[in-house]
Amino acid sequence: MRALIISLALASLLPLTASAADNTSARRYGTSETLSVQNARLGEVLMVRSVDIKSDKRLNAGSAIGAAIGYASVRDVNKNYRNASRIAAGTIGGVAGTAVQNGLSKRRGVEVYVRDLESGKVIAIVQADDLPIRVQDQVFLVGKGSKTRVVPVVPMEGQR
Numbered sequence: 001m002r003a004l005i006i007s008l009a010l011a012s013l014l015p016l017t018a019s020a021a022d023n024t025s026a027r028r029y030g031t032s033e034t035l036s037v038q039n040a041r042l043g044e045v046l047m048v049r050s051v052d053i054k055s056d057k058r059l060n061a062g063s064a065i066g067a068a069i070g071y072a073s074v075r076d077v078n079k080n081y082r083n084a085s086r087i088a089a090g091t092i093g094g095v096a097g098t099a100v101q102n103g104l105s106k107r108r109g110v111e112v113y114v115r116d117l118e119s120g121k122v123i124a125i126v127q128a129d130d131l132p133i134r135v136q137d138q139v140f141l142v143g144k145g146s147k148t149r150v151v152p153v154v155p156m157e158g159q160r
Contacts, residue, residue, distance in 0.1 A: 024053055024109060025128040026142075026149035039144050042153070043114040043123075045137045051126060053109035112150045114139060125150050 023030065108129040115122050123141070125148055133139065138153040 024107075024126070025130050026151050027128075027130055033143075033147070038142050041119075041141045042117045043139050043141050043150075044117060045112060045114055045133060045135050045139055045150075046122065047113040048133055048135060049111050050129065051109045051111050052106055053126065053128065054106045112139075114141060114150060116141060123148075 109126055110129045110133060111124055111126045112133055113122060113124050125141075127149060131150075131152055133150060133152055140151045140153060142149045142151050
């Protein structure tokens with residue numbers, strides 16, 4: 001019974017760990033980015049293509065949770081085989097937990113090629129597919145380095 005309660009408690013953390021790492025959205029900012037000046041440059045979208053964004057972490061919470069659940073699940077196995085069963089179940093649980101976490105952390109994204117209208121350079125940015133971005137749109141390139149986002153320029157009422 002105790003193993004079941006621990007397993008359920010650990011499994012309930014899995015969705016939280018999958019979404020906690022989502023920092024690919026142009027709509028989501030970390031607390032360190034708020035109330036700070038961001039660089040913003042105008043750009044024009046040259047190309048947009050769909051991509052999948054997937055966690056690149058080899059070991060994650062899913063692995064640990066799956067291994068713990070697998071290890072705890074072999075409580076009633078004969079004493080002679082209990083250690084081998086725990087190792088096997090822990091390994092299988094870890095692999096299954098990794099697969100579940102990777103499936104939960106995979107999401108739709110876009111790779112956006114933008115010509116920076118200031119410098120003329122073409123850059124590519126991958127971000128979550130949560131903003132309407134199309135070819136020939138004018139966009140803002142907001143931020144710098146690895147924290148640059150593509151944000152559509154939304155005209156004010158009556159300007160379009």
